[in-house]
Every structure is written in C-alpha cells, then in structure tokens.
Amino acid sequence: MPFSLSPAITYSCMLCRNLRFLATFSTSCALNTLDYFKEADAHVSDYPELQRRMQSYAFSGDFNNALCTLNLMKNFDGKPTVNDCNALLYSYLKSKNACWQELVEMYIGMKRFGPPPNASTFNTLLNGMVLGNLEHAVFIVEEMCRSDFVPSFTSLSKMLKMAIKFGNLVDGLTVFEYMLRYDYHPTEPTLNKFISLLCQVGMVSEAWFVLSVLLRKGYVYNVFCYNPILWALCKSGRSYVALQLFCLMKKKGCVHNVCSYTALIYGFCREGLQDDAFQWLDLMQSDGCKPNVITYTIIVKFLFDNGKFEEAMDFVGKMERDKCQPDLLTSNVILRELCRKGRLGDISKFIQVMGQKGLYPDSYTYAALCGGLLKTGKTGIAHELLLDVFSSGFTVDAAVYNIYLRCLCQEHKSREALSLLKSMMEAGFKPNNVSYNTILIGFCKEKNINEAFELLYSFEWDANGPNAVSFNAILSTACRLGNSAIIQRILNHMRYEDVKLSVFSLTCLVRYVCRSGNFSECMKLVESMMQSSPTPTVVTFNLLLHNLCKNRLLGTAYRIFRSVRNTEFLPDVTSYNILIHASLREHNHLLRGKFWDILSLLQVMVVEGFQPDEVTAEILNQAVSSGSVKRFPGVVKFWSG
Template identity: 50%
Template sequence: MRFASIPAINYPHRLTRKLRFSVNYSTSCALSSVNIIQDSNTHNWKYLDLQSRMQNYAASGDLPEALETLNFMKNVAGKPSIYDYNALFHRYLSSGNVSLEQLVQVYIGMKNFGPSPNRTTFNILLNGFLSLGYLRDAYFFAEEMTKSGMNPSFTSLSKLLKSSMKSGNLVDSIWIFKFMLRLDHLPTEPTVAMFICMLCKARMLEEAYRFCAKLISKNLNFQAYVFNPVLWALCKCGKSSLALQLFYMMKKNGIAHNVCSYTALLYGFGRECLWVDLYSFLDQMRSDGCKPNVVTYTVIIKFLCDDGRIVEAFEILKSMEIEGCDPDLVTYNIIIRALCLYDRACDVLELLQLIHRRGFSPDPYTYAALAGGIMKVGKTKIAYELLRKVFTRNCTVDVVVYNIYFHCLCRNNRSREAFSLLKSMTKGGIVPTTVSYNTVLRGFCRDNEIQHALKLLECFEWPESGPDVVSFNTVLSAACKLGDLVLIQRVLQYMECKGVEPDVRSLTCLVRYLSTVGRYSECWRLLEYMICNGPVPSSVTFNIFLDKLCRNGFTSKAYQIFERIQKAGLSLDRKTYNILLRSFLRKRDINLVECLIQDMYKQRLDPDLFIYGSKISGLCQEGNISTALFTRDRTLGNGLTPSMEMCNRSLKTVMHKNKHRDMTCHGMVTT
C-alpha cells in the first residue's frame, strides 16, 4: 500500500498480529505487554531504557519490535509522546529497510487515536520518503501537512520538485508545481526554466502557457530565457497569435525581451507566411533597440525561400551586409537550395563565388543543398556530376550527401556502383542508414534486377532500424509488377520472419498483382479484409482495382463495388469517379454518367477535361447545343481549358444544325 493511494485518512484502525500495536492500548495488547514484562522480570524498566531500545530496533529496520517496545512505555505517565513517535519515524526511515504498509498503519493510528502528528512528524516523513525516492508518498505527506494547518518548507518542496523533474515524471512535477504556487512557494528561476522546457518538450503547450501567465502575473523578476521556450514551441506549431499574446504579456510586466524572443515570433510569422506581420515586427524589434542577429535573418531568409520569395530573400541578405551582420554558411546553404529548386543556376554560381570570397569552404550541408535542389527539379545527371567531383576530391561529406549520391547513381542506372560505394563508406567512419540501403534497393528494382535486390534484402548488414516496411515494399512492388508469384511469396515470408507488419502500400501492391492476373474474387476478399481489420485501403488501392475491372469489361461489377465503398464511408477521389465515367461513356450509359457527375459535384469534385469533352461531344451529337455550351462554360469556370478538338467538334455540330435548319426553312429538306 502506498501513501499516495490513500484518498483521505478515514481508514478503520486494523491491527495486525505481526505488528502487535495499538495506540489506544487495547486490553489484548496490555495483557500481552504485562506477560512479556513478567516473563522478562523487568518491571523496573525505566522510560529511558525503553526509549533507547525502541530507537535501536527502529534503526535496525525492525519496526514490529520497535512498536512493541513503544507500547511498553504506556506504564509511564504521558508516554509514549509525539517525540517518541518522531524518533521512531526518523530512525526507521534512516535504516533504509522500510516497509511502507507498516508505516501506513502507524500513521493512521496516530491520526485516529493520537498523539496527533506535529510539524516535525510531517517534516521527518516528507524528507525521509524524499531521500528514499518515494516521491508520490513525500507529496502525500506535504498535502497532509497543509490539511493539518501547517505548510511544508520551501526547501522541502523545492527538493521534491527537482527530484520529480529529474526522474522525468512530468505529471507529478505539475502537481508539485501547482501545489507550490498555491502556497506561494515560488520555485527558483533555473527550476522554473527547466520545468517550462519539460512542458514544451512534452508538447503540453497550453499547460505551459497557463503556467507562464500565472508566473508573469506575480510580477516576478524572471528573465526572458525562462519563457522563450514557450514562445518558440507555440510558433513552431502554428500558434504565433498565442505566442504574440504571451510576448506582450511579458513586455507589459517589465520582462525585457532578448533577441531570442523576437526571433521566435519572426519564425512563427514566417512559418505561417504572415509577411506583413513579419516585416512590421522586424521594424518593432529594431525600434525596441534589439538588433537582429544572423539567426534572426537566417530564419526570415529560410521562410522567404520556402515561399518562393527569392528576390526578398536577397534583399534581406543585403540588409545584413549593410547592418554589419555577416551571413554564415547556413544562410548561404538555404539560399543555394532555393535557387536550385527554382532552376536559377547562374545565381547559384555567383553565390558560390561569393562564399569563396568570404572565406567559407562548402560543408556537407552545402553539397546536400546543391545536389538535393538540383535533383528535385529532375536534373539528376547534373547532380551526379557535381557529387562525383565532390567524392573524387575526398571532400568532407555526411550520410545525407551519400544518400543523395546513391539516389543520383541509381537514377542513372549505376546501382552496382552505388552498392560498391555503400559497402566502402564505413571505412570513412560514416555509418549507412536504412535510407541508404533502401535507396540502393530501389535502384536494383528500377534496373529490373529483382533477384539481386531480394538477395541484398536478405543479406544486407542492416542497422537496428532495418529492414523496415519501406525496404520490403520496394522489392514487393517490383515483384508484383513482374507478376512473379514465387518472388512475392518469398518477400512476404521474409517479411513475416522479420516481424514487419504490412502497411497499406504493401497490400496495395498485392491488389495490383491480383487484379492484373484477373483474380478479382481474391482481390475483393483482400480489400474486405483491409476494410474490416486494417490498414484501411486508400483511394489509390480502390482505383487500381476499379480500373482493372473497367478495362476488362466488368463495368457493372465495378459500379457495385463503388457503391459498397461509398456505403462504408471510405474516401474516394476524383480519379475514382473518372475511371467509372470513362467506362460508362464508352458504353453510352448517359444516365449513369449524369448520376456520377452530379455525385462528384456534391463531393466538391470536378471531372477531368476528357470527361467534359466526351459529355460535350455527346450533347452535340444529340443536338442539345445549349446544354453543351453550358457544360463548356462550366469547364472554363473550373480552370480547365477545352482542347481545340473539343471546340471544333462543338462548332461543327452547331454549323451542321444551323445548315439543317436553313435547308428545312427553304423546303429543301422534307420531314
């Protein structure tokens, strides 16, 4: 039984035979005591002797004997006193051999029958359990102390809070922190800073915000570094408005902000693309006498680049130079990556020359920014040539640069070269990651060397985190595309052997294989299993199956499955509808086409250009020109541009109808 588990001291006073203890000196214990005294022939024991004996028993951890000796003191008037109990608690807790259940019985007995615990009693119990590491029990006695009209000392509570935070128990730390605030025992500034950081790391931001507001309202002279972690955490999760409230709350109560405080808000505004607020706040920062540093400007440049505002990013770079704030390599790396993403090679060359003039040497992040940005715009050969020169010159690189280079090699049909480099990279002291292995695996699968990829999957010296589900999916996807059932079974067996659970992509690969080979019943059973047991199929999974059914003439079956998917409340996308619409248009089933299109509008989805074109063509052939023109206008309204063929078809139909009408009017066509 733990003290912390006692909601209130209302327990019945139960005596155990083992303890042989009662504070109200029951008759049975009195007789027992008399018998022992008679047997030992020690009627003349003095109180001091009993006290010494009791304390020795307690110090040795023998609580039952200590309690029995304590009972003998009843023959002395006014004994045992509260001081005797305090001595027992102190000696027993110092013994290190403590039975919590037995101490519960003693404490309950004192509460119910006396002597009542005093301040010393509570302090002994609180500090004793604290020293033994029983933090919740120590907190229980702190609460009990206040219920008895006495407050624990600041020192004891401060130790309790620090111990709780050191153990990483955030829930208990919050209890203790609130308890201290309730008693106006305010923790020291370093302790508060550590506590706030713990809340932020645990993403308990609302709780952290409330604590900060409470502390600020007490007009404490805490510095800004205590509250800055909350500002940063709020801004990083898109709550810059709440962070701004805390910022001004700090300012109103005289807490001087530092550059870190302002940078946090600028980070938040940039992350949320609130550029007007960002530039206004940057001006305020300067007017408040706080000079932006390289981190401040780098944060702004990063988000400007992420939003495609390259020109503004260069303007900030110029502002840094004017103010004498020299950019560092991190700043340049961010701009380099953005320039590569926007295919501005000339600007990249100029910036690299500037970096060289400033005395910087490209680091692994520079190479990763260059090659990664070039890769993202699809220029793998340029990225490959760049990194090849980096590796031949033995430049300092990290595992991220290696992974990008592996990707370049594999995209340029050099998977074996990538594998050879993978085996040798450990010689340079760089440990491959699961991403490294998966990149090479993907390369072999891309080169249709599936057997070799499977062999590598089984024989790689994987890190602890691999092979993971991505590794298996890479090989499984390639095997399913080939339709090689033996390979598929081998991958699945090895997956099961390694204890890796298939995800939605794994099962989507199987859906692709089963539907490709025409095993539609098994495919649907697999989908039903996923719907009932998970992982829930994605719209991609359904689209693969529906597309195969429609292409092979099973349009009615596809529509039935579509209706069942809808009833199950699963997500369907624009492509799902378009697959069915194309099939029904080929069958000239206009009613179902119209029904599906109306359903798409309800789901706030729009058909693609092909569907619109086919519908317009059908309407024109039927002579329904007004509806065809309305559909064309709707196409334009949805941001789709009708093709020239679609326009010509509509025009040809209109001209043909007008010609037919004119001929009828002149009697050249008989009805």
C-alpha cells in the first residue's frame, strides 16, 4: 500500500523532550525553589491558619510565600499532605499571573521529597496548563502516564485543540498518540481541523498517519476529513497516490463531493495528464456530481497554459450553459490569456462584460492584465494603465507594484524605479524579494553592474537573503561584460551564502571562459557539471561547440560531440547544424575513419531521429551555391533526396 507511512513523532522524540525539561528545571532557580522543601521557619502558627495563609498567598499569585508557608507545615506530624500541595497548586492556578515553570518545579519537588503526587495533583496541573502552556501540559501528561495514571479524554482533547489553535503540530501529534494509547479519538470537527492544518504546512504523511490509524480502528469519517489530504497530494505532484486514497475511501462507503473530484482533476492537469483529467471530469458527471466554478477554472487555465485557446473558451461557454457563471478568478485567468495573446480589442470588450456581470477588478485582475501586457511587449500600455489605477486610489498589493517597477525597468528607468521604491517604503510599503530582484535585473540590463552589486548588499532582504535569481542576474551580466572582478566577488558571495550554482549560472560561466579562449578550463567546467549537479543542458554543450568551432578547433568539437552522443546529454538539431556549418566554412573535409564527414553527420542526424530544419537547409543551400560541396556529390544527393 502506498499509504504505509510511519508517524513523524515517536516515543524517542518524547524522551528527548523529557530530557530537555529536566535540564531546564535543573537551573539555579529550580534549586532555590526546591530548598523550600528542605528548610522550615522557626515561627510556626497553628495548622488551619497556615492552610488559610498559604491559599491566600497562592490566590494572590505570591508563589514563593505560599510555598514557604507550606513548608512551615512540616512542624506538624504528617504535614504537609498531598492535599495541601494540591490546594496550593489549585489556588495558584486561579491567580492571574501563574508561572508555569514554578508549577512544574513544585511538581518535581513533590516527586523528589514528598508528599508524592496523586491523581488529583496531575489533574489539577493538567487542567490549569491545558489553558495556557501546551509544552508543559505535554510534560505533565508524560509524567502522569509514567506514574500509571490515566489522563482524561477531556484534558487530551483540550490539548489537541490548543495545539491546533497555536499551530503547534509536533506537540499535537504527541497528544494524538496519547489519545490512541487510551483508545480515545478526536471529535470529527477537531480531527478535520487537525488534518487540514497538517496538510497546509506540508505534513501530508503525518496527516495520512492520523487518518489511517483511525480507519484501522474502524472509524469512518466524512469527506471533509480526507479532502485536504487529496488536495495536498495533488498539489505535491502525487496525483496517482491521491487516486488510490480516493478509491480506498470509496470502498469504505464514503461519498465523494465536488471538492474530491476537483482535487484529482487539478492534480492531473498540474502534471500535464490531460486524458486523465478529462476522464475524471466525465466520471464526476456520471456519478451525479456537478462541476463547480473551481473545477471549470482549473480546466480552462490548463488549456490556456497548453496553447489550446479555442478549446478553453469552449469550456467557458460550457460553464455558462451549465448555469455555472464564471467568477472573478475565472475572469482573471481569461483576461491574462487575452493579454498574453495581445488581443487588445477583446480585452476591452471582456472588461465591459465583467462589469455587466458585477465582477469588478481587484489586484489580481490588474496583475493579470498588466502582467500579460508586459509579456507581449506592451510595456507602455501597461505603464499608463497602472498610473490610472494608482491615481484612482484603488488599493493594490505588492504584485501590482512589482509589475509597475518592472515596467519602469523595461523602459530603462531603473534609477527611477529605485527612487520610487524608496519613497514607497517611507510610506509604509514592504517590498519583497521580487521587488528587489526586479530592480537588480533592471540595473543589469542597463549594464550598471557595479551599482547592481552594491544594491545586493544594501537591500533589506527577507530572512533568507538574496536568492539564486539575484545572484544569477549579476553573474550573467558580469560574464557578458567580461567583468572578472565582479564575477569573482559574486562567486565568493554565493559561496558565503551557500547558494548553489544553477545550470543557468554555470552556462554563463562557460560562455565567459570560452570568450577568454581558455578552452581547457572551459571543458573542465563542463566535465564537472557532467559528474555532479547541476546537470548541464544541451544549450551548454551547444555553446561550447559553437565557441570551439568559432575558434577553428573543429577537431576538439567533434571529439566532444562524439563523447556525449548516445548519453543523457544527447545533442539536438542545433548541435549538428553547428558542426556542419563549421565543416563547410573551414572546408575541413575530414577523412572517414578519423572523424565524420558532412554526409556522415547528416545520416547520423536522421538515424537519431532529428530531421534537418530550416537552418540546416540554409547552410547546405549556401554551400551548394558557393560550390563548397561540389567535390562531395553524396551530400548533394542526400539533400536533394
């Protein structure tokens, strides 16, 4: 079974937590508190008076005086009793300023010096801590179980709810395991929230563990319990695992709803499995479950992303025929695609239709609209539109501001974008890494590499600091400009920040080293990429082949070509075109048996499944026109054939 996942929390983890507590409580503060159990004051009142005084101190939150008074009871035989200690704990918990650590220290004092804690001690501590300190409450539960006392369902249920409320999922899983030990199970609303929260933070295996344990015990829950797991699996690229869970729950008699089917359709679309997605759309409808606006929007976006514009618009029409009106999210998806295709007339009409349907633009609308315009090169239109939005006083989010910064940078106004960002920050705007990277890239495009490098240090990045995009922007520009000083500094900075070189950054370095003519170093760099991550792409190899051929090192280029052929780094049509063009240009008619000639290259190219393209045709036509291949009728015959 694909769901045989082990729980994230084990009892060894609990043991570690206990050791942590014991270490914490072995401080000088704890020892000072425990000393009260060893010493007694000489001034002793009558026992009832001491009880009254102790509880009064405890109710007022004066723990030290309450504990001191408790110790005065040692002057009476058999005192203080465990009931006296419990009364102190209870009264102190009723105060407004109870300190959880002092309570645990007193419990440790009782355990070491007496009177030994009883069930009432544990219940008093647990009932008080469950409302305020989950970590200490878990410690008390662990101690309670070691002493062979059983925590109540109510206490453990409250602890689980508190873990959910504060997002403390590690302790929440520990509490859940204790509930299992005593054959308790959470209420359905609590379980639904717990599983949902686990899925939200990526703890899908733990969520499945929680559900599967209860299923094995014979409990069957409603669809709202396992739908979050379905969605989490589909969002993480495990749609077929989600499908198995879907079928398992169906076998157990669960009735799926539109959310269940939509999760699978989303997962299959996300993984590019169109046939599976549409098959489940049909199954969904045949099972009497009507797709909703989310289902349709997922499919429409998938079709747009795969270049099937007309088919996507047909689904929009199908939505309306099924009386499932597109919402603002659907409209934003459509609007974004219209912008990407540059259909300005349709955009204007569509916005009017949105207004007629009561769908008024939000930040996502403007982000979709202006982002789409930018991608199609309509920077000026996007710029003017955003100025109108800002002047109207419409509240927008960081994504829209970032698009505006990008507009300025694409119009070669990076300094203006930087100045605007600073003034926005003074007005309370909190930029993110996208904002900073946008301006960095703008400065790099304008070849202001030194200023870009200075900005790398001056920006107030988030906790993770600059990312690979930031470094790659500067590194690629420095390589293009041949600025070795900046290249070395950025590589040192990346090493210091523990940012790994990507294929893109390594390819930039290959280009830079090739331009310097140091081909031995360049080939070492490529070899190191082949032997470790990141793996080079065919673009990297073609870049190396091109530069070798450009520098009349055709023999070396052939050797590299042959060494990577039929490997995972298989060349493409461009690779063949580079070698054919270089051979013809240099009139390097190499002998068969030592290297391949042009005809061999063409034949192998076809055998490997690569059809000559327009570039190949242009290269050979020019060669025929110039007479370069007159002595090689086999090439002419091959091409004309």
